[in-house]
Amino acid sequence: MTGKTLFEKVWERNLVRDEAPDSPAILHVGLHLIHEVTSPQAFQVLAERGLKVRRPDLTLATIDHSVPTLPADTEGRLPYATPAAENQVATLRTNCSVHGIELLDLDDPRRGIVHMVGPELGRTHPGSVVVCGDSHTSTHGAFGALAFGIGTTEVGHVLASQALFQRKPKTLRVMFKGETAPGVTAKDMALAVIARLGMDGGTGYVLEYAGDAVRALSMEGRMTLCNLSIEAGARAGMVAPDETTFDYLRGRPGVPDDWQAAVASWSELYSDHDAAFDHEITIDAAAIAPMVTYGVSPHEAVPVTAQVPDATDANASAALDYMGLAGGADLSAIAVNRVFVGSCTNGRIEDMRQVADLLRGKRVADHVRMLVVPGSAAVKQQAEDEGLDKIFLQAGAEWREPGCSMCIAMNGDKGDPGEVVVSTSNRNFRGRQGEGVRTILASPSTAAASAVVGRLADPRSIEVTA
Amino acid sequence: MKPFGQVTSKTVAVPTTNVDTDQIIPARFLTTTDRDGLGDAAFRDWRFDQDGNSLDHPINAINPDTHAILVAGDNFGCGSSREHAAWALDAFGVRAVISTSFGDIFKSNALKNGLLPVEVDEATLDLLMKEPNRELTIDLEEEEIRFGNHVVAFATEPFARRCLLQGSDPLTVLLDAVPDIETFEREHGRAS
Ligand code: SF4
Numbered sequence: 001m002t003g004k005t006l007f008e009k010v011w012e013r014n015l016v017r018d019e020a021p022d023s024p025a026i027l028h029v030g031l032h033l034i035h036e037v038t039s040p041q042a043f044q045v046l047a048e049r050g051l052k053v054r055r056p057d058l059t060l061a062t063i064d065h066s067v068p069t070l071p072a073d074t075e076g077r078l079p080y081a082t083p084a085a086e087n088q089v090a091t092l093r094t095n096c097s098v099h100g101i102e103l104l105d106l107d108d109p110r111r112g113i114v115h116m117v118g119p120e121l122g123r124t125h126p127g128s129v130v131v132c133g134d135s136h137t138s139t140h141g142a143f144g145a146l147a148f149g150i151g152t153t154e155v156g157h158v159l160a161s162q163a164l165f166q167r168k169p170k171t172l173r174v175m176f177k178g179e180t181a182p183g184v185t186a187k188d189m190a191l192a193v194i195a196r197l198g199m200d201g202g203t204g205y206v207l208e209y210a211g212d213a214v215r216a217l218s219m220e221g222r223m224t225l226c227n228l229s230i231e232a233g234a235r236a237g238m239v240a241p242d243e244t245t246f247d248y249l250r251g252r253p254g255v256p257d258d259w260q261a262a263v264a265s266w267s268e269l270y271s272d273h274d275a276a277f278d279h280e281i282t283i284d285a286a287a288i289a290p291m292v293t294y295g296v297s298p299h300e301a302v303p304v305t306a307q308v309p310d311a312t313d314a315n316a317s318a319a320l321d322y323m324g325l326a327g328g329a330d331l332s333a334i335a336v337n338r339v340f341v342g343s344c345t346n347g348r349i350e351d352m353r354q355v356a357d358l359l360r361g362k363r364v365a366d367h368v369r370m371l372v373v374p375g376s377a378a379v380k381q382q383a384e385d386e387g388l389d390k391i392f393l394q395a396g397a398e399w400r401e402p403g404c405s406m407c408i409a410m411n412g413d414k415g416d417p418g419e420v421v422v423s424t425s426n427r428n429f430r431g432r433q434g435e436g437v438r439t440i441l442a443s444p445s446t447a448a449a450s451a452v453v454g455r456l457a458d459p460r461s462i463e464v465t466a
Numbered sequence: 467m468k469p470f471g472q473v474t475s476k477t478v479a480v481p482t483t484n485v486d487t488d489q490i491i492p493a494r495f496l497t498t499t500d501r502d503g504l505g506d507a508a509f510r511d512w513r514f515d516q517d518g519n520s521l522d523h524p525i526n527a528i529n530p531d532t533h534a535i536l537v538a539g540d541n542f543g544c545g546s547s548r549e550h551a552a553w554a555l556d557a558f559g560v561r562a563v564i565s566t567s568f569g570d571i572f573k574s575n576a577l578k579n580g581l582l583p584v585e586v587d588e589a590t591l592d593l594l595m596k597e598p599n600r601e602l603t604i605d606l607e608e609e610e611i612r613f614g615n616h617v618v619a620f621a622t623e624p625f626a627r628r629c630l631l632q633g634s635d636p637l638t639v640l641l642d643a644v645p646d647i648e649t650f651e652r653e654h655g656r657a658s
Contacts (some may be wrong), residue, residue, distance in 0.1 A: 016650040017643065022624045026643055028650055038548065040499035045637075054644075057658050066497055084497035091499050135547040135571060151549035151575035153637075161640050163647045167623065199484050200541040200567055233544060235570050297484050315483045315539065410493040417516055429488040429545060435516050 003272020005171050006240050007206045010146045010269065014129045016163055024165040030128030030145075032058060032158045033114045034101070036092040037065045037410075038133030042156035043095040053099040055162040060123060061096050061103040063089055064113045066411050069373050069400035078106070081412035099159075112376020112402050115139040115344035119223065120378050122252025126241040126266040131158055136344050136426065137236075138229040142222035143249070144241035144269045146206070149230065169206045169235065170278035173271070176211035178286040183460040185354070186221035187346060187424065187443035189213065190228035191291035191301040192283060199299045202234030205279065208271060209239050213285035219248040220350040227345045228426055231298035240270040290459055292331060293428045293441040295319035300428075304331055304446060304458045322430055323438050324418070331456050334440070337419040339370040339397075339451040340433070341444055343407035346424035347375025349382050351444040356388040358448035359395040361465040365454030370397035371413065373405040397451070409433045422450045468580025469633030472605040473561045475534040478527045479598035485538055486545030487572060491554040493546075504550055505557030524598070530559030535602065537594045538565045543572025543583070552579040562604050564611070566591050577626040578636070582606060584620050606630060 004012075011027075019025035032055075039061075046053070053059060066085035072078045080086040089106075096103040104111040110121060115136055118124040126144035131137060133155040140147035150164065158164055174193055193207075207229050209222075217225065222239045229237030239245075246263050249255050256262040271277075289303035296319045302309060310327030311317035320327065325334070341347075341355050355372060364370045372392045374380040380402055383389055389399045405413040407425035409432065415421045417436030424447050428439035442450070445459035452462060495507035512523045520526075527533050536555075542565040543551060552575040555563070562582040573583045584604060586594075593616075594600070602613035606627060611618050622630075629636050651657045 013654075016647050022628070023639075024623070024625055026640070026646070028647065028654075028656070030656070037496050041501045041549070044499075044501070049637075051641075055658060082497060088497050088499055133547060133549075135545065149547040149571055151547055151552070151571055151578065153549060153575065153578040157637055157640055160637060161644055161647060162651075163640065163643065165625070165636060165640060199544060200569075203541070203567060203570055230545075233541070233570065297486070314481070318482070408493045410496055427486075427488070427545065429486045431492055431511050432488050435492075435511060 003275040005271045005275040005277060006144060006208050006238055006269055007146065007171050010127050010144065011168065013127050014146070019168055024167045026163050027129050027166045029131050029158050029162050029164055030058060030125060031060065031118060031123055031130045033118055033130070033132035033137070034059060034061045034155065035064050035114045035134065036088045038152050039095065039155055040088065040091045041152045042159055045156040046159060051160045053101060053159045056100040058162060059101045059159070060118070061092060061101050062111055062114050062117050063092060063104070063106060065404045065408060067106065067403045068411055069403045069405045069413055071401060079412070081410070085411065109377050109381065112378065113344045113347060113404055115227065116347065116376040116379065119143065119219070120376060122249050122254035125256070126245060127269050131164060135230045136227050138234070139223050139227040139344055141226040141229070141236050141238040142219060143245055144238060144266065146236055146238065148235040170204055171208065172202060172205040172234070172279040172281070173208045173210055173277045175280060175282045176209070176213035176285040177282055178213065178284060179216065180213050180285045180288055183445065184288050184290060185443040185445060186217055186224040188288050188291045189285070190225050191293070191298065191441065192288045194228060194232045194299045195291070195301040196281060196283065197232040197299070199231070199297050200233040202229060202232035205234050207234045207237040209237060211285065214239055215242065218350060219244060220348040223348065224345055228298065231426060241266050290443060290446045292446060292456060294323060294325060294331065296322055296428055296430050298426065298428060298441060301441070304456060306331060332458070334420060334456040336368055336422050336450050336455060338415050338421040339368060339447050340406040340421055340423040340425065341371070341447055342373030342375060342405050343425035344375060345426045346444050347373065347379065349379050351424065352379065352383045352388050354444045355448040356391045357464050358445055358452065358459060358462055359397065360391050362395055362452050364396040364451045368451050368454055370451045371400060371406060372397050373400045374402045376402050406433050422447045422456065467578065467629060467633055467635045470580050470582050470606055470630040472603060472607065473534060474601065474603040475561065476532055476599050476601050477535045477537045477594060478524060478533050479537040479595050480524055481539050481595050483539035484541045484544055487543055487548050487551040487569070488545055490543065490551040491548065496548060496550055501553050503557065504554035508554040508558035528559050534559055534561040535604065536560050536563045537591065537598065538563055540566045542568050543576070544569035547571040549575040552576045552581050556581050564591065564594060577623070577630065580630065582630070584611060586618055586620060590618050
């Protein structure tokens with residue numbers, strides 16, 4: 001008998017009812033995260049049907065997408081982009097209070113981007129199913145959870161039942177061979193995977209990231225890696241839990257009461273040596289360089305030291321047109337207008353530290369506007385405790401309140417048409433950071449290096465002052 | 467749920483690949499708390515420039531009465547999980563989208579909103595791309611599309627198909643399973 005994959009073990013642990021030809025499986029949801037953008041219509045359905053939230057205790061709400069990252073004015077009013085954005089936040093507040101759901105409100109020191117708060121509070125558990133009306137829910141897979149994004153109708157399903165219809169996906173192992181070179185981050189590993197798989201190479205699969213280079217990553221790095229799984233079409237990405245995972249979770253408020261038993265049970269979550277995957281790819285970790293995107297989809301990524309690839313079809317040349325780039329041009333010649341550091345991809349403390357390392361004692365180039373937005377209030381506090389905010393401010397960057405900010409540009413933080421933005425977020429889609437904005441995805445180090453140089457820059461070329 | 471049996475209409479062809487849900491509905495329209503009224507936001511930045519002037523784009527031909535079938539390049543609906551994309555397409559007048567592949571979450575969302583994602587092989591898509599504005603019938607009962615003397619089979623997840631044909635709501639079926647969910651929670655130490 002062949003062994004089981006990590007995914008299969010987690011799937012089985014949460015299976016209420018197995019799938020049949022004419023009906024999908026029913027999975028139990030261990031943690032349902034909600035936010036202001038994709039939940040109001042789900043609560044509406046509950047109201048229309050007279051339904052209650054079945055397990056408010058397994059539901060956690062936060063406010064992240066629509067909130068301003070600028071502080072309140074002297075009268076305490078936040079500078080919302082539109083009245084609709086403010087109304088959306090108020091609607092979530094009402095829905096949470098009606099249904100008894102814990103809400104991390106704007107003044108809560110635990111608030112943050114939805115994929116930051118689950119792990120920070122110890123609510124994301126290995127071996128459980130985590131869902132949220134947000135495609136980057138895959139982030140939580142870093143803990144060995146099966147975590148994926150759902151639509152609003154399904155948000156309603158989970159609110160009403162704490163379960164979900166689901167067809168069993170296929171498995172794909174991404175095996176990193178060897179160690180990454182200095183200056184290469186989890187973001188670069190992720191972009192290398194997406195470039196390799198293509199934008200839909202992961203569709204229908206759950207990815208498992210494995211190999212020494214993954215084991216060597218901190219939880220922050222693993223979250224970055226899993227976060228980007230969706231950009232290759234995969235709904236979920238997973239890393240088998242280990243001591244790094246348990247060390248991160250130990251002592252956090254939301255972990256199980258019986259810690260010993262929990263760790264014993266979580267320790268069984270790994271792919272057996274003889275487990276069979278539906279597909280497997282191998283990536284040479286040592287060959288990965290700092291990666292940047294040049295097109296309008298995350299898979300259009302190459303090493304920062306490379307040239308813009310020539311367009312091979314109409315779609316690729318439309319992408320280059322949008323970006324204002326020509327095939328064969330040096331990426332390092334691209335002038336940068338803005339730099340954004342933040343998001344659920346790279347808004348964690350480790351990311352802030354990497355940026356601070358590159359900005360310490362330096363100035364952001366005169367023509368560049370740099371925004372640093374912590375992913376959560378906890379990250380903001382930690383960064384300030386370490387004095388990182390001072391480094392950002394002294395370098396001429398802005399230091400903001402936590403939120404999604406320019407990752408989705410629906411709170412008023414955005415670029416102007418035609419601007420080039422180097423961003424640590426996850427999507428370089430047309431218009432994602434503002435109408436006509438040209439986004440280049442990169443790691444925090446590459447973003448910071450580019451801010452200093454004023455052009456797209458290799459972080460390894462910048463001298464770091466201690 | 468909005469049922470889907472069959473639709474006969476003309477096609478609108480957009481060869482762009484990887485049409486992400488940010489293109490289908492830009493994020494600035496996501497501050498709504500309703501499902502309705504998103505038709506104007508559909509493909510907004512393809513249809514209008516930054517000053518609100520109309521742009522020339524094949525997508526403008528969509529019309530619920532005459533041109534309700536969108537033929538799109540590979541991997542349609544990738545990216546964000548926003549169900550607003552399905553709501554916007556529906557309100558804009560699209561009844562079905564034909565492509566070689568779809569973003570996972572978009573497909574799941576579309577099926578829950580009476581909007582049919584139809585997966586065909588590359589040769590069929592090429593044929594439909596080359597000749598837009600062609601009348602065809604999409605028949606979910608038979609799981610085939612018919613045009614000229616072509617009949618092309620497609621597959622839809624059986625449970626979603628049944629719900630669409632009957633116009634029945636999957637939530638009702640899920641709620642019927644609550645006793646099993648309760649048993650599961652008791653047996654796995656997850657009761658509240
Ligand atoms: S930071 Fe970006 S990707 Fe993450 S939850 Fe917010 S909008 Fe979504």
